[in-house]
Amino acid sequence: MAVGSDRFPSMPALAGIRLGTARAGLRSGPGDDLAVIELAPDSVAAAVFTRNAFCAAPVTVAKRHLKVSPSPRWLLINAGNANAGTGQQGIEDALATCRALSDLTQGQPTQILPFSTGVIGEPLPVEKITAALPQALTSLSPQNWENAARAIMTTDTRPKGAVAKVTIGGKAVTIAGIAKGAGMIAPNMATMLAFIGTDAKAAPATLQSLLQTCVGDTFNAITVDGDTSTNDACILMATGQANNPTLDASHPDLDAFRHALHEVCAQLAQAIVRDGEGATKLMRIKVTEAKNETEARQVAFTVANSPLVKTAFFAGDPNWGRILAAVGRAGIDQMVIDDIRIWLDEICIVSGGGRNPDYTETQGQQVMAQDEITVTIALGRGQTQTQVLTCDLSYDYVRINAEYRT
Amino acid sequence: MAVGSDRFPSMPALAGIRLGTARAGLRSGPGDDLAVIELAPDSVAAAVFTRNAFCAAPVTVAKRHLKVSPSPRWLLINAGNANAGTGQQGIEDALATCRALSDLTQGQPTQILPFSTGVIGEPLPVEKITAALPQALTSLSPQNWENAARAIMTTDTRPKGAVAKVTIGGKAVTIAGIAKGAGMIAPNMATMLAFIGTDAKAAPATLQSLLQTCVGDTFNAITVDGDTSTNDACILMATGQANNPTLDASHPDLDAFRHALHEVCAQLAQAIVRDGEGATKLMRIKVTEAKNETEARQVAFTVANSPLVKTAFFAGDPNWGRILAAVGRAGIDQMVIDDIRIWLDEICIVSGGGRNPDYTETQGQQVMAQDEITVTIALGRGQTQTQVLTCDLSYDYVRINAEYRT
Numbered sequence: 001m002a003v004g005s006d007r008f009p010s011m012p013a014l015a016g017i018r019l020g021t022a023r024a025g026l027r028s029g030p031g032d033d034l035a036v037i038e039l040a041p042d043s044v045a046a047a048v049f050t051r052n053a054f055c056a057a058p059v060t061v062a063k064r065h066l067k068v069s070p071s072p073r074w075l076l077i078n079a080g081n082a083n084a085g086t087g088q089q090g091i092e093d094a095l096a097t098c099r100a101l102s103d104l105t106q107g108q109p110t111q112i113l114p115f116s117t118g119v120i121g122e123p124l125p126v127e128k129i130t131a132a133l134p135q136a137l138t139s140l141s142p143q144n145w146e147n148a149a150r151a152i153m154t155t156d157t158r159p160k161g162a163v164a165k166v167t168i169g170g171k172a173v174t175i176a177g178i179a180k181g182a183g184m185i186a187p188n189m190a191t192m193l194a195f196i197g198t199d200a201k202a203a204p205a206t207l208q209s210l211l212q213t214c215v216g217d218t219f220n221a222i223t224v225d226g227d228t229s230t231n232d233a234c235i236l237m238a239t240g241q242a243n244n245p246t247l248d249a250s251h252p253d254l255d256a257f258r259h260a261l262h263e264v265c266a267q268l269a270q271a272i273v274r275d276g277e278g279a280t281k282l283m284r285i286k287v288t289e290a291k292n293e294t295e296a297r298q299v300a301f302t303v304a305n306s307p308l309v310k311t312a313f314f315a316g317d318p319n320w321g322r323i324l325a326a327v328g329r330a331g332i333d334q335m336v337i338d339d340i341r342i343w344l345d346e347i348c349i350v351s352g353g354g355r356n357p358d359y360t361e362t363q364g365q366q367v368m369a370q371d372e373i374t375v376t377i378a379l380g381r382g383q384t385q386t387q388v389l390t391c392d393l394s395y396d397y398v399r400i401n402a403e404y405r406t
Numbered sequence: 407m408a409v410g411s412d413r414f415p416s417m418p419a420l421a422g423i424r425l426g427t428a429r430a431g432l433r434s435g436p437g438d439d440l441a442v443i444e445l446a447p448d449s450v451a452a453a454v455f456t457r458n459a460f461c462a463a464p465v466t467v468a469k470r471h472l473k474v475s476p477s478p479r480w481l482l483i484n485a486g487n488a489n490a491g492t493g494q495q496g497i498e499d500a501l502a503t504c505r506a507l508s509d510l511t512q513g514q515p516t517q518i519l520p521f522s523t524g525v526i527g528e529p530l531p532v533e534k535i536t537a538a539l540p541q542a543l544t545s546l547s548p549q550n551w552e553n554a555a556r557a558i559m560t561t562d563t564r565p566k567g568a569v570a571k572v573t574i575g576g577k578a579v580t581i582a583g584i585a586k587g588a589g590m591i592a593p594n595m596a597t598m599l600a601f602i603g604t605d606a607k608a609a610p611a612t613l614q615s616l617l618q619t620c621v622g623d624t625f626n627a628i629t630v631d632g633d634t635s636t637n638d639a640c641i642l643m644a645t646g647q648a649n650n651p652t653l654d655a656s657h658p659d660l661d662a663f664r665h666a667l668h669e670v671c672a673q674l675a676q677a678i679v680r681d682g683e684g685a686t687k688l689m690r691i692k693v694t695e696a697k698n699e700t701e702a703r704q705v706a707f708t709v710a711n712s713p714l715v716k717t718a719f720f721a722g723d724p725n726w727g728r729i730l731a732a733v734g735r736a737g738i739d740q741m742v743i744d745d746i747r748i749w750l751d752e753i754c755i756v757s758g759g760g761r762n763p764d765y766t767e768t769q770g771q772q773v774m775a776q777d778e779i780t781v782t783i784a785l786g787r788g789q790t791q792t793q794v795l796t797c798d799l800s801y802d803y804v805r806i807n808a809e810y811r812t
Contacts, residue, residue: 053734054746087760120728121727321488324491325490332459354495395804
């Protein structure tokens with residue numbers, strides 16, 4: 001199941017980026033499960049990685065390689081095996097795949113960034129990956145975004161892509177990205193990976209700062225089940241081939257670029273929640289009138305991750321009591337129930353410590369019949385607002401996660 | 407579904423306590439849904455209530471009454487309606503039921519403590535309750551523990567009771583308790599309520615301190631879905647009719663009494679998890695070698711509430727990677743994956759950052775086939791250990807919580 005349209009956008013070629021795919025046979029079912037992304041020389045990259053204390057071997061290697069060679073030439077991504085919980089051998093295995101690719105491309109292993117998603121705790125089948133590399137290289141093409149988006153899928157039911165265009169110093173530049181993930185859930189087959197490319201020329205520090213800003217309220221503001229993968233990664237690659245004046249902190253078009261990048265991140269993040277495991281509904285949990293960002297996010301994530309709230313939405317039940325109770329247990333000091341107001345879309349359902357007197361169950365049920373719903377929670381404590389995207393909790397979530405390895 | 411035996415223990419009469427039940431018609435289905443507990447004059451009571459910031463009307467009233475009259479004469483409990491999210495009218499309604507009972511018993515309304523569990527946000531049907539009170543009083547008997555345990559049930563599939571005996575200053579005293587709850591989940595029909603009586607004579611401050619100590623690693627160390635009710639309450643009532651020398655902080659048998667009270671609390675808490683909504687397995691999540699209690703509980707609850715861990719247990723899947731990943735996202739600074747060891751019962755499944763080399767999947771599957779499993783997680787950081795009880799996440803959890811109001 002998934003919420004909304006599954007149209008993959010028309011993805012343009014980006015000067016300096018080619019993508020190739022192949023079947024390594026790590027993922028069950030048909031289709032390619034290995035993708036390589038080639039970057040032109042002098043490209044730069046920014047990255048954010050999982051905050052899980054136990055990051056997977058490819059994350060460790062990718063971080064290390066980025067430090068040594070801030071100008072990567074290749075991304076190497078496999079689906080079907082996460083190479084996580086694999087200890088020192090996992091590191092060796094990730095390095096071995098990088099060496100195999102650098103041997104084929106006459107490059108430096110440290111200019112290769114490895115990414116893995118899939119089963120945790122199984123040794124990475126290095127030979128299957130290296131055997132598939134020549135085919136992946138043969139298929140390299142600037143047009144291969146959708147194929148690559150499909151090759152990195154695991155429990156995803158659809159490929160995910162997004163594009164934006166913007167003008168920097170008079171030059172047209174494009175930002176295009178693909179992502180996989182059907183939950184922030186780990187260590188199953190549902191790690192979030194996002195690979196975003198642009199032909200813009202940008203200073204590395206600016207690129208990193210832009211990416212960090214944009215992930216905050218996009219990739220870091222979605223949740224399917226509150227679990228965070230050991231393998232999550234989001235990479236922003238800039239080839240510089242649009243030949244714009246280098247984008248740096250003082251560039252007049254910085255805001256325009258940030259806006260476009262944010263749009264791509266937001267679309268990909270939303271696509272992940274829409275494809276959340278077992279999802280039948282997309283919920284925007286908007287918290288307003290908070291004292292600060294910390295408490296706003298605390299309330300939003302407590303509501304978004306509440307199994308009772310999520311099952312009520314699955315049932316189409318406008319159960320405002322469950323939302324109110326989740327707000328109450330979010331750990332915010334001195335919250336006053338009488339100040340809380342809650343809306344389902346435009347319908348005010350809670351005010352003055354309980355059901356809004358003007359609210360009727362019929363109104364609530366009409367909103368709940370939709371497959372996209374905004375829940376707005378006003379705390380009456382301040383000026384800050386935030387938003388988290390999530391989905392409902394259905395029988396299919398249990399099925400997907402209970403039956404996966406059995 | 408529920409895990410393990412459903413035998414209700416043989417509950418003895420306690421001098422100074424009588425229980426009565428009646429049908430008020432607040433809960434659908436047959437059977438009594440109202441219970442009253444009468445305490446002899448000069449009884450004392452200790453109480454702990456929900457930490458949800460939005461507590462229900464009866465919780466507010468019970469707290470207020472306990473402050474005014476530390477020697478309550480009556481507990482009045484209804485199932486089927488939580489009187490939560492009902493604003494000022496909810497307070498008035500709770501007070502009205504107390505007045506109705508005090509009119510019938512020629513007592514003070516402030517000596518009555520009201521408790522409610524059931525649907526949130528619906529007005530309390532005061533008249534139905536007051537109409538059933540005479541029948542509840544007629545049925546008063548010291549033998550009525552099991553009937554009362556049944557009358558306070560909501561999504562519970564079985565009544566819950568526990569008994570312990572201990573000698574205080576040469577006098578035999580008894581502690582007996584009943585509880586309801588099928589999850590720490592709110593605001594559905596699954597609030598946790600526990601009513602524990604004893605014929606011991608005890609100083610009020612000592613009683614309160616004993617109760618608070620005992621709930622810490624019993625009622626406050628269980629979780630079904632991480633949701634905390636607006637109505638949770640645990641009451642300890644002491645009638646003093648065993649005529650023991652008053653139990654106070656310096657009494658030589660204080661430890662013996664605490665031990666017996668702890669046993670009753672632990673049995674009731676475990677019975678709640680065994681009856682967790684949709685539960686097919688009971689899991690003890692034991693965290694050892696933590697630096698302190700805070701981080702031990704943080705890791706234990708993160709694992710216990712992880713939907714991925716819970717669905718793996720439902721599937722009987724020894725998915726150590728999901729446990730390891732949940733430990734990794736528990737928010738503990740500078741955790742070292744190589745130091746973590748994890749056991750399923752006696753089987754070491756994780757060591758040195760990944761799968762224990764001696765572990766075989768067959769061993770893990772044998773443990774997972776049981777309906778009670780201990781997961782031990784050694785952090786290698788210190789000396790503190792803690793334990794949390796939880797259950798798995800099944801299709802039935804979704805069914806119970808998705809279909810409830812529809």
